[in-house]
Amino acid sequence: MHIRRLSSMYVGKPFEQGFNGRMTEEELKDAVNWIHNHFYFIETRDHTPSIQKILEITKGAIQKFGCNALVIDPYNEVDASRSGKYREDEHVRDFISLNKRFAKMYDITVFVVAHPTKMAKSDGGQYAPPTAYDISGAAHWYNQSDAVITVHRDFDNDSIEVITRKIREQGLYGKIGSARFIFDHASRSFKEPPKPRLSGWDNAQA
Numbered sequence: 001m002h003i004r005r006l007s008s009m010y011v012g013k014p015f016e017q018g019f020n021g022r023m024t025e026e027e028l029k030d031a032v033n034w035i036h037n038h039f040y041f042i043e044t045r046d047h048t049p050s051i052q053k054i055l056e057i058t059k060g061a062i063q064k065f066g067c068n069a070l071v072i073d074p075y076n077e078v079d080a081s082r083s084g085k086y087r088e089d090e091h092v093r094d095f096i097s098l099n100k101r102f103a104k105m106y107d108i109t110v111f112v113v114a115h116p117t118k119m120a121k122s123d124g125g126q127y128a129p130p131t132a133y134d135i136s137g138a139a140h141w142y143n144q145s146d147a148v149i150t151v152h153r154d155f156d157n158d159s160i161e162v163i164t165r166k167i168r169e170q171g172l173y174g175k176i177g178s179a180r181f182i183f184d185h186a187s188r189s190f191k192e193p194p195k196p197r198l199s200g201w202d203n204a205q206a
Contacts (some may be wrong), residue, residue, distance in 0.1 A: 002039075002041065003032065003035055004016075005188045006031070006035050006039070007023065007028055007031035007032065007035065008023070008186070008187050008188040008189070009187065009188050009189045010030075010031040010034055010035070011023045011027045011028070011030075011031050011187075012187045012189070013027065013186070013187060014185075014186040014187065014188075015028070019186050021186070040061045040065050040067055042054060042057050042058070042061075048077065048078070048079045049078060049079060050078070050079040051072075051078055051079070051095055051098060051099070052098075054070075054072065054078065055070075055098070055099075055102050058070050058102075058106075058108075059102075059106065062106050062108065067108065068107070068108050068109070069108055069109045069110070069111065070099075070103075070108060070109070070110045070111070071111045071113070072099075072110070072111065072112045072113065073111075073112075073113035074113045074114065074115055075095075075112050075113060075114040075115075076114075076115065078095075088136065088137050089137045089139070089140060091137070092136070092137030092140045092141065093137075093140045093144065096112075096140060096141070096144040096145065097144065099112065100144070100146075114135045114141060115135070116130035116134035116135050117134060117135065117136055119134065126154075126156070127152075129150050129152035129161060129163055130150055130152065131148075131150065131165055132145070132148045132165055132166065142165070142166060145166060145168075146167075146168045146169070147164070147166060147167050147168065147173070147174060148164070148165040148166040149162065149163065149164055149165065150162070150163040150165055158182065158183070159180055159181065159182055159183075159193065160180070160181050160182075160183055160190060161178055161179070161180050161181075162178065162179050162180075162181065163177075163178040164176050164177055164178070180193060181193065
């Protein structure tokens with residue numbers, strides 16, 4: 001699934017049959033070669049991996065392949081078992097701290113995809129874009145993270161809003177703001193929405 005989607009993003013064409021302009025076999029081979037040179041997949045089919053196991057495998061990938069980023073997607077599929085009086089918020093706190101120390105030690109970026117808890121609809125029947133406080137163990141997700149980004153799907157407008165909720169060092173690696181994109185299902189990629197065409201009167205005023 002990941003290779004199929006990444007191939008579509010790289011080529012800019014659909015992988016699946018039935019779509020117009022489907023990628024050719026040569027384009028697929030080129031995409032797979034690019035993926036092979038840029039990605040290392042951590043497979044843990046036999047058990048739910050612990051964060052310690054993930055970081056152990058990542059360490060080997062850094063040393064062997066020169067990987068410079070780790071994507072944990074999603075967080076809720078990482079082993080969260082705990083014993084005694086070890087609370088969930090304490091587990092989240094230690095999980096984030098462990099990833100931050102690992103990132104600094106090996107000079108990589110760690111991305112963690114964490115989904116919000118069940119969201120409530122507004123009076124208009126829509127879901128508001130979630131914040132870090134909507135994730136289980138929320139306070140630590142916001143307080144300890146260097147950056148928090150929300151990706152919010154608007155099904156009514158078939159668009160996606162990307163919102164930077166927190167940037168610890170603004171100006172160094174980002175700033176607070178938002179941007180809206182249209183998701184192109186064929187190429188599995190985000191694209192800027194088309195700019196509205198100006199009328200003759202708007203052109204005259206501009």
